[in-house]
Amino acid sequence: MPSQSFFQYCEELLIKYKDDFRIWNIGGYKFPGLKGDDYSYTFSRYPHIWGWATWADRWKSYDVEIKNFKDNRDIIFQYEYFKESYQNNHIGKILDNVVSGGIDTWDYQWGFTLRSNNALSIRPKKNLVSNIGFGTDDATHTKSINKEIEDNLAEELDLPLKHPDFVMVYNIDDQIFEKKYRDFRFLSKLKRKINNLF
Numbered sequence: 001m002p003s004q005s006f007f008q009y010c011e012e013l014l015i016k017y018k019d020d021f022r023i024w025n026i027g028g029y030k031f032p033g034l035k036g037d038d039y040s041y042t043f044s045r046y047p048h049i050w051g052w053a054t055w056a057d058r059w060k061s062y063d064v065e066i067k068n069f070k071d072n073r074d075i076i077f078q079y080e081y082f083k084e085s086y087q088n089n090h091i092g093k094i095l096d097n098v099v100s101g102g103i104d105t106w107d108y109q110w111g112f113t114l115r116s117n118n119a120l121s122i123r124p125k126k127n128l129v130s131n132i133g134f135g136t137d138d139a140t141h142t143k144s145i146n147k148e149i150e151d152n153l154a155e156e157l158d159l160p161l162k163h164p165d166f167v168m169v170y171n172i173d174d175q176i177f178e179k180k181y182r183d184f185r186f187l188s189k190l191k192r193k194i195n196n197l198f
Contacts, residue, residue: 002028002051003154006128010053012161013041013122018055022167024119025110026053030127032152033180034173040125040161042170045082046177047114047121049107051129061117066109068116069095081115087178120169126155 006028017023023043028051036042069076073096077088095112097103114121130153 001130001132001154003128003156005157005159006051006154008159009040009124009128009157009161014053014055016163017122020167021058022118022120023122024054024058024114024117025121027121027123028052028128029131030124030152031177031180032127032148034123034176036123036125036173037170038162039164040157041122042125042164042173043120043167044123044174044177045115045120045169046123046174047107047111048123049110050131058119062110062113064106064109066095066099066112069112070099076116084178120167123170123173124157126157127152128154128157130154 010026010028013026017026025047027044027048029048030036031048073092077085077092082088082091091108091111094103094108098105098108113119131149
């Protein structure tokens with residue numbers, strides 16, 4: 001569920017970065033616990049997809065079957081997919097699972113599209129989208145309950161937007177996200193294993 005300012009934020013950034021092929025994704029979701037800086041948004045290697053926008057000329061590179069990954073699986077992580085080997089191993093396992101049909105999703109493929117084109121995503125200073133389907137029985141992908149994410153409600157972004165003076169990854173938030181996401185996945189797996197015992 002987006003806030004009202006989400007729409008103006010997307011519209012303005014779609015125009016501003018229309019011809020800047022370093023940017024492929026405009027995210028509206030800001031993961032809880034990220035700091036942000038003095039600007040209205042920062043740049044990230046991660047495309048958060050709970051409310052987002054892109055351009056048709058970037059989207060045409062999207063391949064739900066990630067053939068480019070399948071064809072280059074043995075060499076792709078020799079390049080700078082991510083800087084840390086644990087990230088490469090983690091993403092590699094996920095993409096292998098996507099290819100084998102073990103994960104029914106579309107968003108990991110979009111993340112692969114961005115990374116394999118050395119593209120960036122935009123992350124707002126404030127969270128602009130609430131995930132209202134988290135932890136419900138009829139949720140498609142987010143059946144686990146996560147109070148931190150459930151309580152991460154959409155806010156209004158101060159307008160007009162304050163644009164950064166440069167296009168570079170805001171490493172502080174990417175590192176925080178990497179740790180929080182890794183911990184979240186570990187705890188989710190642990191909860192599932194415990195639940196399966198009973």
